[in-house]
Amino acid sequence: MKLKMATMVLAGVMAAAPAMAELVFPALSYRTGPYAANGIPFADGYQDYFTLINERDGGIGGEKIKLVECETGYNTEKGVECYEATKGQGALLYQPLSTGITYQLIPKVSADGIPMHSMGYGRTSAKNGKVFKWIFNYPANYWDGASIAVKHILDQEGGDLSGKKIALVYHNSAYGKEPIRTLQELSKKHGYEFVEIAVDHPGQEQKSQWLQIRRDKPDYVLMWGWGVMNQVAIQEAANIRFPMDHFIGIWWSGSENDVMPVGDGADGYKALNMHLPGADFPIYEDLKAHVYDKGMAAGAGDQHGSVLYNRGMYAAMLAVEAAKKAQELSGVAAINAAQMRDGMEALVIDAATMEALGLPNFGPGFEVTCENHGGSGLGIVQQWDAAAGQWNQITDYIESDKEVIEPLVMEDSAAYAAESGIEERCN
Amino acid sequence: MPEQLFFALEVMLNGLMAGVLYALVALGFVLIFKASGIFNYAQGVMALFAALTLVGIMEGQVPFAHLINAIFGTEVHHFGWTVPSVLAIAMTLGVMVLLAILVERLILKHLVNQPDIILFMATIGLAYFLEGFGDIMWGSDIKTLNVGLPQGISETVDEVTYDWFGYGFFLDKLDMVATVIAALLVIGLTLFSQYTKQGRALRAVADDHQAALSVGISLRFIWVLVWSIAGFVALIAGMMWGAKSGVQFSLSLIALKALPVLMLGGFTSIPGAIVGGLIIGVGEKLFEFTIGPMVGGATENWFAYVLALMFLVFRPQGLFGEKIIERV
Numbered sequence A: 001m002k003l004k005m006a007t008m009v010l011a012g013v014m015a016a017a018p019a020m021a022e023l024v025f026p027a028l029s030y031r032t033g034p035y036a037a038n039g040i041p042f043a044d045g046y047q048d049y050f051t052l053i054n055e056r057d058g059g060i061g062g063e064k065i066k067l068v069e070c071e072t073g074y075n076t077e078k079g080v081e082c083y084e085a086t087k088g089q090g091a092l093l094y095q096p097l098s099t100g101i102t103y104q105l106i107p108k109v110s111a112d113g114i115p116m117h118s119m120g121y122g123r124t125s126a127k128n129g130k131v132f133k134w135i136f137n138y139p140a141n142y143w144d145g146a147s148i149a150v151k152h153i154l155d156q157e158g159g160d161l162s163g164k165k166i167a168l169v170y171h172n173s174a175y176g177k178e179p180i181r182t183l184q185e186l187s188k189k190h191g192y193e194f195v196e197i198a199v200d201h202p203g204q205e206q207k208s209q210w211l212q213i214r215r216d217k218p219d220y221v222l223m224w225g226w227g228v229m230n231q232v233a234i235q236e237a238a239n240i241r242f243p244m245d246h247f248i249g250i251w252w253s254g255s256e257n258d259v260m261p262v263g264d265g266a267d268g269y270k271a272l273n274m275h276l277p278g279a280d281f282p283i284y285e286d287l288k289a290h291v292y293d294k295g296m297a298a299g300a301g302d303q304h305g306s307v308l309y310n311r312g313m314y315a316a317m318l319a320v321e322a323a324k325k326a327q328e329l330s331g332v333a334a335i336n337a338a339q340m341r342d343g344m345e346a347l348v349i350d351a352a353t354m355e356a357l358g359l360p361n362f363g364p365g366f367e368v369t370c371e372n373h374g375g376s377g378l379g380i381v382q383q384w385d386a387a388a389g390q391w392n393q394i395t396d397y398i399e400s401d402k403e404v405i406e407p408l409v410m411e412d413s414a415a416y417a418a419e420s421g422i423e424e425r426c427n
Numbered sequence B: 001m002p003e004q005l006f007f008a009l010e011v012m013l014n015g016l017m018a019g020v021l022y023a024l025v026a027l028g029f030v031l032i033f034k035a036s037g038i039f040n041y042a043q044g045v046m047a048l049f050a051a052l053t054l055v056g057i058m059e060g061q062v063p064f065a066h067l068i069n070a071i072f073g074t075e076v077h078h079f080g081w082t083v084p085s086v087l088a089i090a091m092t093l094g095v096m097v098l099l100a101i102l103v104e105r106l107i108l109k110h111l112v113n114q115p116d117i118i119l120f121m122a123t124i125g126l127a128y129f130l131e132g133f134g135d136i137m138w139g140s141d142i143k144t145l146n147v148g149l150p151q152g153i154s155e156t157v158d159e160v161t162y163d164w165f166g167y168g169f170f171l172d173k174l175d176m177v178a179t180v181i182a183a184l185l186v187i188g189l190t191l192f193s194q195y196t197k198q199g200r201a202l203r204a205v206a207d208d209h210q211a212a213l214s215v216g217i218s219l220r221f222i223w224v225l226v227w228s229i230a231g232f233v234a235l236i237a238g239m240m241w242g243a244k245s246g247v248q249f250s251l252s253l254i255a256l257k258a259l260p261v262l263m264l265g266g267f268t269s270i271p272g273a274i275v276g277g278l279i280i281g282v283g284e285k286l287f288e289f290t291i292g293p294m295v296g297g298a299t300e301n302w303f304a305y306v307l308a309l310m311f312l313v314f315r316p317q318g319l320f321g322e323k324i325i326e327r328v
Helices: A002-020 A036-057 A076-089 A099-112 A142-156 A180-190 A207-216 A228-239 A256-266 A283-292 A307-330 A337-345 A351-356 A402-420 B003-036 B043-058 B065-072 B085-106 B116-138 B155-165 B173-195 B197-207 B209-214 B219-245 B249-265 B270-290 B300-314
Strands: A022-029 A064-071 A165-171 A193-199 A220-224 A247-249 A270-273 A378-385 A390-393
Touching: A022 A036, A022 A076, A022 A307, A036 A064, A036 A283, A036 A307, A064 A076, A076 A099, A142 A180, A142 A220, A142 A247, A142 A270, A142 A378, A142 A402, A165 A180, A165 A207, A180 A193, A180 A402, A193 A207, A207 A228, A207 B003, A207 B270, A220 A228, A228 A247, A228 A256, A228 B219, A270 A390, A307 A337, B003 B043, B003 B173, B003 B197, B003 B219, B003 B249, B003 B270, B043 B085, B043 B116, B043 B219, B043 B249, B085 B219, B116 B249, B173 B197, B173 B219, B173 B270, B197 B209, B197 B219, B209 B219, B219 B249, B249 B270, B249 B300, B270 B300
Parallel strands: A022 A064, A165 A193, A165 A220, A220 A247, A247 A270
Antiparallel strands: A270 A378, A378 A390
16 A cells, blocks of 8 residues: 555656756846846846746646846856856757857857847847857847947938038947947948947046037937946937937936936937837736735836836846747747747747737837847837836837948858858758 | 147046046055055945945935845835035045054054055955955945036136137136145145144155154054055045036045056155156147047057056156165
8 A cells, every 4th residue: 555655656747747847047247246226126027927927827838937047247267157047947048148158158058059038139140040040139129229229310310411510429348339330331221420439447437528529519419338438428418418319329328217316307318119118007916916916026126117117127027938849849838948949930929929018019029030130120219208217219120220230240151150160051 | 729729638637637536546655655555445335335435324225225124124215314525535534544454453453563465455455355345345346426516517717718819718617626626635634744743744654664653653653654545545536526527436446547547656655646647638638639540549548557657667656756865
């Protein structure tokens, strides 16, 4: 009888074993250091969405999600250490929220066979899935952002930019320099004068740059900044009375953190976004019921609805949808990293999906393919209302200029393929 | 005069103003180095900590709220009151004095007679401790500092210069206030060191530790005093820089702007810190204006260190620093 009982228990445990396996998603987050104020809301949103899936749905396809958080401090070396420390735990996907870390991890994840998603950051030409098998950067990349900004300016100027001057204030790093080539190509196409203005890291002192802007009087200023550079730039723009509605930041220069310290001076400042701002979405009711009210909110629980919290949540949502697709394709619930990659490459997000997820119109529809890992390249323009203390969406989703961007993506990815000895796939 | 010349002049003036802000940070380093020979790596973090504390007190934020909530399951964040800025500054100063006492009691006292490098290492540890402590105490979010400091273009300067030269000069009101405060600070520190008993004791310790001890000056008291003054200077620097960008953890990086100032002005001279700051401020801005466009810009950090290095080669003790002579 005892033997029979023991056998039954053992059989039960063995049968239950696959269901007890977990889907491991490392979170290379930064809750400390100079960039913590931006790292925290993203990490909170990322974590809360996974908690919601575990609590409300019992995980993905019955498999619980295990989030393994590792602090990078936005430091590239520490980011790589975090990767090495977590990859052996069955990691399914990396989203490092740092262009520097992304660049370092591209060869590593490719060799280890673990997908990486750099959503709106990282190496732009990773969009070319023929070369970058393991890297994805949907729904939009930096070059899309540059083009979307110029399209918005075109719209403001009645479709004619000849004789206009557009300045780019950028963080003097690989990240900040990303849009330059695209903006140069677009200036040839649209006839505007393009001025580059670099800002030294970390960007706490920008007097020279803004005196130059005051003197040169560009019609529009674009900004590729992160962290303290954003707040100082917006403050300096207000100081020289630059018209704020002619000042447009990339989506990494468009959070509440960037405008709040400037107060009323930031009113009218614009920024791009790859998703909508605010907490007016049905998913927040689910988050409240299944996460916040249970005392399971990440961090201090004070970031809900902020731009970067929404972005972290969006990143997690796209990861979950890709995992569901991977389970569907492979027929197993406990997917591995290779199957996760296949799921990402077959990901389709449309309006119905977003609606069903409680995020109607929150992000653009897009389809990932073997050739295109970058999604649709759509983005909106949002504008800061200082009195109300909120970002308002002021445009529909704008499509980037593929005619200009695609050749650049092909050129850059081909160069990477040549130097890394990568043979193109998807043929 | 051609517009280009006016612009160069405008850049130079703004460089001077920026230099004052660098000097404010450098002053804290000088005070501690002068009195104790310690290069205080934590000076930048002290500015951050002081600014965090100031905003926290002003907004009635509950210190360690996140920790308290996590342990006791409470939901406390704010006391529900605000504190006037003058009172909050005084209270922050009290916190910085308390910090100075703790630094002396818990660190410096135990490291008497240790080599300078050990004391330097201790300040590195202090910097990281204080950064983490500030995070736990006040949180990592970016805080708006509103102590009534004016910001933005000075209309008066703009209008007057336009009437005179046909070119309106840009000067930031915050930078002008910082200049006045820095001048008052230097005057105050000079009067303190020349005409007060404690100030003279401080100078005696700076000149010769052993001799000062032999005449009954308490080294421990002097250390507390000088760290308190450095804390006060850190508070001023934190307020000025925090008003520009909001109070956030990148404030600790302002120490990077003070290093070339110290190399140039000397580690032991208060006027050196000011003059060094002005030279670095003007130098980096003019270099960015003239050469920057030819090399892609963003030359300021680079040029500041190169300029300091050049001074270091020809005058290792800095412009105003004391020449170190060691007799065998």
